[in-house]
Amino acid sequence: MMAAVLEAPGNLTLRVVEDPVCSEGGLILKVEACSICSTDVKMIRRGQKDLVYPRILGHEIAGTVFERDGIGPRVGERVQVFPGIFCGRCPSCRRGAENMCERIRIFGFNLDGGFAEYLLVPRESVRNSGVFPVPDGVKFEDAALAEPLACCINAQERVEVGEGDSVLIFGAGPAGILHALLARERGASMVVIVEPLERRVDLARSFGADLVVSSGGEDLAAQADEATDGKGFDVAILASRDVAVDDDLLALLTPGGRMSLFSGFPFDLAAPRLDLNQLHYREILIVGSYGCTPAHNRRALDLISGPLDVGRLITERVSLAEISRGMEHADKREGLKAVVTDFGG
Ligand SMILES: [Zn+2]
Ligand SMILES: [Zn+2]
CATH class of the missing domain: 3.40.50.720 (NAD(P)-binding Rossmann-like Domain)
Incomplete structure (x- = not known):
């Protein structure tokens, strides 16, 4: 499959990589929308402390279930993926602050993310409420914005x-x-x-x-x-x-x-x-405030399917092949959100 791979800071390459293989209890997502975040731009320029190379970036992800092993949503279901995978057992997880999990892993940071045709979602994510159904009538590109909105919800609840x-x-x-x-x-x-x-x-x-x-x-x-x-x-x-x-x-x-x-x-x-x-x-x-939890993510999707028209924030849509243009759009701060909405294949 095609993917945008960060080989090292400053070196984002579009190339063919191995298709991900569905792991036990996990699922394979056909990515339909992955929005570009200022963190992606920052990581390409300067790297990031949790980043392991080479890495497929992208953590604001929505798509269709392509394959699954056992539990979780069925093949063909429209879902949005919460970017963090947490242990569910540490003190932070137990008090509902999963964003503070001691053992958190994050798509697009230390796991491959959504700037690719397909994404492996491991069992821990499927099991620990990391995959959310996209409500009827909500576009994939709007659902991808659930993550940044959820981070705002976390902040506004705290304050x-x-x-x-x-x-x-x-x-x-x-x-x-x-x-x-x-x-x-x-x-x-x-x-x-x-x-x-x-x-x-x-x-x-x-x-x-x-x-x-x-x-x-x-x-x-x-x-x-x-x-x-x-x-x-x-x-x-x-x-x-x-x-x-x-x-x-x-x-x-x-x-x-x-x-x-x-x-x-x-x-x-x-x-x-x-x-x-x-x-x-x-x-x-x-x-x-830092990041968000699955509970915030759920509330974000509710708001997106209801009163909040987040689609108005999308000012650029690009294909995976044009991802550099999307990154530039985010970097130049001309519009608001750029989203990869076409993955070829
Ligand atoms: Zn982000
Ligand atoms: Zn934890």
Whole structure:
């Protein structure tokens, strides 16, 4: 079969590889859609700590069951695959935080992923609720977005976005836009997005942001003040890697405000200097989130088959042979999501 293989950092090759063989209790998926994530672009450029080479990338996957051994969905069923395979026994797994599993393996990281005609889904994934039926009427390409949406759900649950909250989102990339749609769905009364790229400002408006602020600093402080009548925001979500967590940022929050660290930080921003007394006296909560669990994935599919039109985020569709163009689309930040929807074969 054809696959996009990362041979080493900087070297993504389209080539023929062995067809995967169905393992005991596992299944073979005919991949129908696999969306491109900024993590894929990052991994191609710089590698990643959990990446083992050569590796077929792709972790936002939907397809049709082509072959199976025993349990799980039947041949011909439409499914979406949760990217993590976890042990189900460690303390994190037992408290329902499978994304923190000590022994987690991830498609497209340390197992071959979805930028290929076929994907082997091992038994542990089939058995531990890693394969979800795609609801009737939901397209494969929309179902593939369940994973990034599920990561947003995890973050918003942890930071408790709810009815009447004013929400400030940094970044109008795919994650920021999904956060905006989700915050509305959870009852937020106001959604403000901070986005420096001009072409993404209009995009953010088209997704229903009440206000898009294109710069940080004093300008942001003034506009935040005006938007919230001087009260400050209930919630801030950092869906961009370029935001410094400092006293100015904390000052945008209302007393008792919450902040979600959704994106990872580059080295120079990872060790901030801030006045911890602001957290103490104003009871500010800062909450991290990383990835998602099968429960979040299930809720994401429910939302996709219901009120959330995630298909609007797809601004580029490519074939597997054109995957480099899809990667460029994600890298250049011109549109939002690029999805591989044609696998040849
Ligand atoms: Zn992703
Ligand atoms: Zn575990």
